[in-house]
Amino acid sequence: MQDALPGDGRLAPDLALTVRHDGHGGVADDLSDPAGLTAWVRGHADVLPVAPGYAADARDLTAVRDLRAAVRALFAHAVRPGAPNPADAARLPSAADALDRLDTAAARLPTVPVLHRGDGAGPRVGRRPVPDGDDLGAALAQAVIAFLGGPDRQRLRACHAPRCVRCFLEDHPRQEWCGPSCGNRARVARHHERHRRAS
Template identity: 50%
Template sequence: MERWAALELASTIRHDGEGGVTDELATTQGLEDWIARHRALLDDHVPAYGGTVDEDLRLRVVEVRRAVRALFARAVSPARPSPPDAHRLMPADRAVAHLNATAALVPVVPRLDWPPEGPPVTRLSATRDDPHPVLLAALARAAVDFLGGPQRDRLRACTAPRCVRYFVKGHGRQEWCRPACGNRARAARHYDRHHRTRGTQSGT
């Protein structure tokens, strides 16, 4: 399955497996671990982040995520958005402005790499060395690329019970982000039908 950095960032708010919601970016260590796992995705937008993670950076990344999730909610409308933050989303115009401003923190230029053996490759090269703006710009550029691309029209909020993920619809009949969510949703529907039927029978 194709992966997108913006989708992975939005998914740092997730179901905890026990009926609640957890935030992978609640601590600086959580952000550091997340960056390490997704470095290759981020490198597609601005070259590698090599700095340390502090609380200021964590808060700024969370603000980028707020903008991303607000615009994801707009993208899936009129369907319902992912529920954890649906009641307190950043206004869409503010979210757009925040992503654009953050993406512009680090100007980038294309750079040609052509090894002695093999084809030439074009890579993005950051024009600043400060690692914090580099990371923030990478996240914002990933979101701009995602929301401005064709995958936006296939974005959905998973409707399975307890799931809070967004996903990109891979085929026409896909309703849930993962097979496990589909199994849970079908079980919940069966349970509801069974109890409605019993309630109707007991009321006659």
């Protein structure tokens, strides 16, 4: 695991992106069972405090999904203050409840301050989890806090495709969608709307 808080800047968005449009008007969940969480965590093992061979159980799954709901609620609030996407609104807690969940989870993993040598700009202060701190939910919560308090939060955008429930990090100023399939779906919807108006 790296120094500083868990995560590489993409951990928080990656967690939120485990929920997506299923292509049929519904929502698909990459963390629908412990096997899905195990695969996701192993894919991020370089930035999470998990032992080699980690295998999620039902308790881990519940904790991470609860935290993910809080993350998605906070992301929805960050990109568009007000109500989240109607396709997602019933699944998300209030912003106040989401903050409480995040803070409670983050507090379970103690950290210590560390000093990093700077590259000409002087030293910088970071935080590192204490040895033997292996609470997955807490590590994820701390990564989310670091993301929401960091500069990448300014790049967080909501996907404008119909029925999409995802956010993304904007890579260029004209980016409107989280991925190509949402871009295609949005263009098809615009095409149908133009033809409906013309009729």
